[in-house]
Amino acid sequence: MKNDLRSRRDAESISQEELAVAVDVTRQTINAIERERYDPSLELAFALADHFGCSIEDIFEPEDS
Amino acid sequence: MFLVIDRPETQVGRRRQRWKQAIYGSFTVGIAALLVGVGIGFELVGTIGYFVGVTAGAALCLYACFVGSVTISDERFSAIERRASHYTLMGLAYAGIATFPALFVLEAAGHFEFSQTQDTLLLALSALYLVWSAVYTALRIRA
Structure with missing residues (x-):
């Protein structure tokens, strides 16, 4: 799954760790999502979307789209 | 690394x-x-x-x-653990299925004899998969 988490995080000037604390996961998980090595659960995707004030589709899109 | x-x-x-x-x-x-x-x-x-x-x-x-308010592990670690368990169980299953029936046939033909260690290994593997099957069945009924 492709995502623009890194650019959204950069736009807010927050670190991976700060985002991880905000959505209650580890920094390594945020790093893995940004590197597109891990697809988050719906629950975490909703938490990330909620944090950035957008919908899940704004952050994530399928690999083949 | x-x-x-x-x-x-x-x-x-x-x-x-x-x-x-x-x-x-x-x-x-x-x-x-x-x-x-x-x-x-x-x-x-x-x-x-x-x-x-x-x-x-x-x-x-x-x-x-x-109890604590600190996230030590999260969903990604759980997913990795699930994958590791899956690969381990599948690997052991394929190894067991490929090996033990052949050894039984060889034993029946008089070309092989199970040692105490191999007997214990077979029992341990059987017990592991018995437990796994019970847990799987319980989870499947509840799912």
Whole structure:
């Protein structure tokens, strides 16, 4: 799954760790999502979307789209 | 392979790291106590040290997961654990299915005889898959 988490995080000037604390996961998980090595659960995707004030589709899109 | 040392920049991150250090430290002390105890001939002391270290590590881990407010592990770690368990079980299943029936046939033909160790291994594998099947069935009924 492709995502623009890194650019959204950069736009807010927050670190991976700060985002991880905000959505209650580890920094390594945020790093893995940004590197597109891990697809988050719906629950975490909703938490990330909620944090950035957008919908899940704004952050994530399928690999083949 | 690079050794990455995490340097947390938030208070929550530092607290998480301290918890992890305490948990891994307890396990390490327990294992070291066992090895040193066996090495110098104090097996009982080593075993007690191992028990104390591992119990303390497990207790800290349970406390951190269910009572503490720090996220030690999350969904990605659970997913990795699930994959590791899946690959391990599948690997053992394929190895067992490929090996043991052939050995039974060879034994019946008089070309092979199961040793005590192989008997124990077969029993252990059977017990493992029996437990797995019971847990799988219970989860499937509830799902």
